[in-house]
Amino acid sequence: MSETLILHEDPRSGNCYKIKLTAAILGMAIESRQYDILKGETRTAEFTQTINAHGRIPVLQIGNRFLPESNAACWYLAEDTMLVPEARFERAQMLRWMFFEQYSHEPNIATLRFWCRFVGVKNLSDQQRDQMMAKRIAGQDALSTMNAHLKSHDWFAGDGPSLADIALYAYTAVADEGGFDLQSYPEIRRWLERVPSIDGFIAME
Amino acid sequence: MSETLILHEDPRSGNCYKIKLTAAILGMAIESRQYDILKGETRTAEFTQTINAHGRIPVLQIGNRFLPESNAACWYLAEDTMLVPEARFERAQMLRWMFFEQYSHEPNIATLRFWCRFVGVKNLSDQQRDQMMAKRIAGQDALSTMNAHLKSHDWFAGDGPSLADIALYAYTAVADEGGFDLQSYPEIRRWLERVPSIDGFIAME
Structure with a gap:
């Protein structure tokens, strides 16, 4: 994967952890941008206008494109790897x-x-x-x-x-x-x- | 797809409709077995032992195998068709x-x-x-x-x-x-x- 991967996350969230665990098992480098969901940092205008209109983390950023929903992000990383069954x-x-x-x-x-x-x-x-x-x-x-x-x-x-x-x-x-x-x-x-x-x-x- | 497809469903459920709509667009034949969820017909021992231990419809039966969760069933039917983007x-x-x-x-x-x-x-x-x-x-x-x-x-x-x-x-x-x-x-x-x-x-x- 040639584009930079950035995870917009709150480290207390298990949904964010899923994506980091997937990347770790697959040996993929992934950067982190952290937000405090208890302080509403994913509900700001900046966040909803750029990263996720739905105001939630995790969001996986792939180059300049944004992918919300933890399980969709895991799928994106793992498609065609040993973490997805062949049958x-x-x-x-x-x-x-x-x-x-x-x-x-x-x-x-x-x-x-x-x-x-x-x-x-x-x-x-x-x-x-x-x-x-x-x-x-x-x-x-x-x-x-x-x-x-x-x-x-x-x-x-x-x-x-x-x-x-x-x-x-x-x-x-x-x-x-x-x-x-x-x-x-x-x-x-x-x-x-x-x-x-x-x-x-x-x-x- | 060579195996018989049977949808275990309640026709009032939109989750069941998704699977029928996917099959219709793809021109796939699918049989129907109907249950009344208001009467608890998916919570019987027969249903939970054979069709879905979680006691829910829809379940897509493929030959003698069972696939719960509406969106997973849609995926099974539509993988590698025009209903799934290539990129x-x-x-x-x-x-x-x-x-x-x-x-x-x-x-x-x-x-x-x-x-x-x-x-x-x-x-x-x-x-x-x-x-x-x-x-x-x-x-x-x-x-x-x-x-x-x-x-x-x-x-x-x-x-x-x-x-x-x-x-x-x-x-x-x-x-x-x-x-x-x-x-x-x-x-x-x-x-x-x-x-x-x-x-x-x-x-x-």
């Missing part, structure tokens, strides 16, 4: 777990982590506090679905690690920070030990 | 909008439509009713992001229609059923007239 069905299964991650996992597990660890439960609005139980239940449901799959598979798609493992690893590895106890998910715990064995693996900061 | 960056941009759809659009716009049209506001739990305003605001934010993009683009990725347009069309076309007024989004209204011009287009039932 058509397995490649679609990888995307299946990446969509599952964004729809059923991240909004529950990552949001509870963000609220509990970074915002603080006492600072939540009443409406946020009212959603905690529903997010707890939906997060547990997502973990159960993952655990069931891992009973008969070492990895989420294909015979080796893929972007599906990277996408799901980011917030599962810190699920305890959102109050999720992984004792009930033994297959997930074994898989969490498997992922760091991938060559080039880096931990979240 | 690497544009292909990733397509996925960017598909992840945006599942994270920022569907949970707000599709959920409010489901609650308003199929469940009925008077039948919602207090907790669901408390979430309506937040989902209204987040849904409007997603529509604003789409409208801003469409000011300088006819389609969401590349020079022609792609899976990103199909994914976003499904629930935007029925957003009024969730109480979203598209009068404030003129670019979206023009795009909603553009999508049905795609050869092979079918409307939602």
Whole structure:
């Protein structure tokens, strides 16, 4: 890849970590521009006019072009590498777990982590506090679905690690920070030990 | 594609419609097995043991293999066709909008439509009713992001229609059923007239 890669990120975000982990495993150099999401630094006019009209990180900058959405950025980096299965069905299964991650996992597990660890439960609005139980239940449901799959598979798609493992690893590895106890998910715990064995693996900061 | 394709679906679901629309545009035959999600027909032991452990539709069955997640199923059908841009960056941009759809659009716009049209506001739990305003605001934010993009683009990725347009069309076309007024989004209204011009287009039932 000849163009400079720049990651617009907040290092506390697991969504940003996914992209750095993908780049590290693939041995790609990637620069970092950091923003504090708690201070609204991705909602400024400068950010929304240039980097992402939706006011969110991560955004992967490729030369002078901008690519929001963590899993799309991982795809851009990893297409045609060993992190994407060669077989058509397995490649679609990888995307299946990446969509599952964004729809059923991240909004529950990552949001509870963000609220509990970074915002603080006492600072939540009443409406946020009212959603905690529903997010707890939906997060547990997502973990159960993952655990069931891992009973008969070492990895989420294909015979080796893929972007599906990277996408799901980011917030599962810190699920305890959102109050999720992984004792009930033994297959997930074994898989969490498997992922760091991938060559080039880096931990979240 | 030589294997039989079967869509496990509820025809009221826009997520199921995306897959049928993709197949129709590509001229692929696809069989249908219907379930009533309001009656819990995707939560039975038979369904979760065979079709999707996560208890959700749509699931695309390919021979004797099962692929959940609407956008992954669309990808499986459309890979290497004119519905996926040939250029690497544009292909990733397509996925960017598909992840945006599942994270920022569907949970707000599709959920409010489901609650308003199929469940009925008077039948919602207090907790669901408390979430309506937040989902209204987040849904409007997603529509604003789409409208801003469409000011300088006819389609969401590349020079022609792609899976990103199909994914976003499904629930935007029925957003009024969730109480979203598209009068404030003129670019979206023009795009909603553009999508049905795609050869092979079918409307939602």
